[in-house]
Amino acid sequence: MTTSAPETKIVNEWRIACDGGGALGHPRVWLQIAKEDGWVECPYCDCKFVHSEAAAE
Incomplete structure (x- = not known):
């Protein structure tokens, strides 16, 4: 069984x-x-939040 990426x-x-x-x-x-x-990751669900300014780089 494989787990999906956060x-x-x-x-x-x-x-x-x-x-x-x-x-x-x-x-x-x-x-x-x-x-x-x-960016920051949620400690519960590992969802990664990337700020739009960092994503543009």
């Missing part, structure tokens, strides 16, 4: 919330994208 989302905000989406999500967490990195 989702990657391009966002326009530096501070975002993740709740895993759907009925079987996880508790809502607020994540801060560091401008040096340009």
Whole structure:
């Protein structure tokens, strides 16, 4: 059995919330994208949030 890669989302905000989406999500967490990195991963669902400025590079 193989597992699918975590989702990657391009966002326009530096501070975002993740709740895993759907009925079987996880508790809502607020994540801060560091401008040096340009991305952050959710500690629950491993979804990667990439800021649009970093994605353009």
